[in-house]
Amino acid sequence: xxxxxxxxxxxxxxxxxxxxxxxxxxxxxxxxxxxxxxxxxxxxxxxxxxxxxxxxxxxxxxxxxxxxxxxxxxxxxxxxxxxxxxxxxxxxxxxxxxxxxxxxxxxxxxxxxxxxxxxxxxxxxxxxxxxxxxxxxxxxxxxxxxxxxxxxxxxxxxxxxxxxxxxxxxxxxxxxxxxxxxxxxxxxxxxxxxxxxxxxxxxxxxxxxxxxxxxxxxxxxxxxxxxxxxxxxxxxxxxxxxxxxxxxxxxxxxxxxxxxxxxxxxxxxxxxxxxxxxxxxxxxxxxxxxxxxxxxxxxxxxxxxxxxxxxxxxxxxxxxxxxxx
Numbered sequence: 276x277x278x279x280x281x282x283x284x285x286x287x288x289x290x291x292x293x294x295x296x297x298x299x300x301x302x303x304x305x306x307x308x309x310x311x312x313x314x315x316x317x318x319x320x321x322x323x324x325x326x327x328x329x330x331x332x333x334x335x336x337x338x339x340x341x342x343x344x345x346x347x348x349x350x351x352x353x354x355x356x357x358x359x360x361x362x363x364x365x366x367x368x369x370x371x372x373x374x375x376x377x378x379x380x381x382x383x384x385x386x387x388x389x390x391x392x393x394x395x396x397x398x399x400x401x402x403x404x405x406x407x408x409x410x411x412x413x414x415x416x417x418x419x420x421x422x423x424x425x426x427x428x429x430x431x432x433x434x435x436x437x438x439x440x441x442x443x444x445x446x447x448x449x450x451x452x453x454x455x456x457x458x459x460x461x462x463x464x465x466x467x468x469x470x471x472x473x474x475x476x477x478x479x480x481x482x483x484x485x486x487x488x489x490x491x492x493x494x495x496x497x498x499x500x501x502x503x504x505x506x507x508x509x510x511x512x513x514x515x516x517x518x519x520x521x522x523x524x525x526x527x528x529x530x531x532x533x534x535x536x537x538x539x540x541x542x543x544x545x546x547x548x549x550x551x552x553x554x555x556x557x558x559x560x561x562x563x564x565x566x567x568x569x570x571x572x573x574x575x576x577x578x579x580x581x582x583x584x585x586x587x588x589x590x591x592x593x594x595x596x597x598x599x600x
Contacts, residue, residue, distance in 0.1 A: 299418075301416070478495075
């Protein structure tokens with residue numbers, strides 16, 4: 276009995292899980308990183324160059340966890356090469372070229388640009404940096420990637436497929452645990468706040484010009500019921516997320532609610548990249564079987580709709596008249 280359980284656990288650990296979710300996460304993270312590069316392209320020198328808001332001397336004199344490669348040289352040519360190389364590596368990463376090598380380069384360049392100027396980050400960058408680190412141990416190019424046919428080679432260190440699968444599965448688990456901890460602690464700290472307890476926190480958030488959009492702020496602040504409802508709902512959903520996630524039925528409900536929550540943050544508060552990063556992480560929560568079932572259901576509905584349209588177009592006028600009569 277114990278042996279059978281051990282064998283079942285071993286099979287689960289050595290079998291790749293969430294490959295499609297990991298591949299989708301790679302694509303979405305790549306798009307978000309490219310968006311950050313492109314949207315700030317015209318003001319890149321102001322944000323990250325030596326003559327910008329944080330000079331290399333100021334950056335190098337401050338305490339920071341990671342030393343940005345942008346601060347190693349104050350040459351404009353050096354900066355331009357790094358910035359455009361970052362765009363190139365992010366593009367390759369998005370399309371799945373280069374495997375782990377491109378993944379690591381993209382990670383270093385993205386972490387460097389986040390570290391070089393933390394004043395313009397919105398929180399989404401931090402969770403992306405953590406998840407990208409975990410993703411270096413995943414197989415993120417199994418799906419939705421472009422690959423060239425490679426000649427067989429003799430690697431210096433050949434890792435057994437079972438070990439690779441174990442690393443992949445644990446990395447996926449770490450991402451899931453990370454987001455669960457993030458939501459739970461966020462809700463816990465909200466409970467400690469007086470304004471969250473009395474249901475007025477959202478109202479005061481929308482009074483800050485930096486984190487509010489006039490159109491949505493006016494709609495929400497004009498209705499006390501909506502303010503209280505969304506304030507309490509954000510706490511309840513995040514507290515329940517780690518517990519509802521591991522049930523096959525409640526998982527869909529809580530994921531949809533969190534996606535709606537982050538869409539609301541993007542629209543009402545303007546934190547687009549933060550919301551996009553958090554929504555992107557949700558894709559890894561579903562297994563390959565769930566994606567296959569969802570795709571089959573969509574294809575089945577499309578097929579049924581096509582068949583119904585053909586039946587309608589093939590009806591003769593006489594038959595239509597008879598039905599009307």
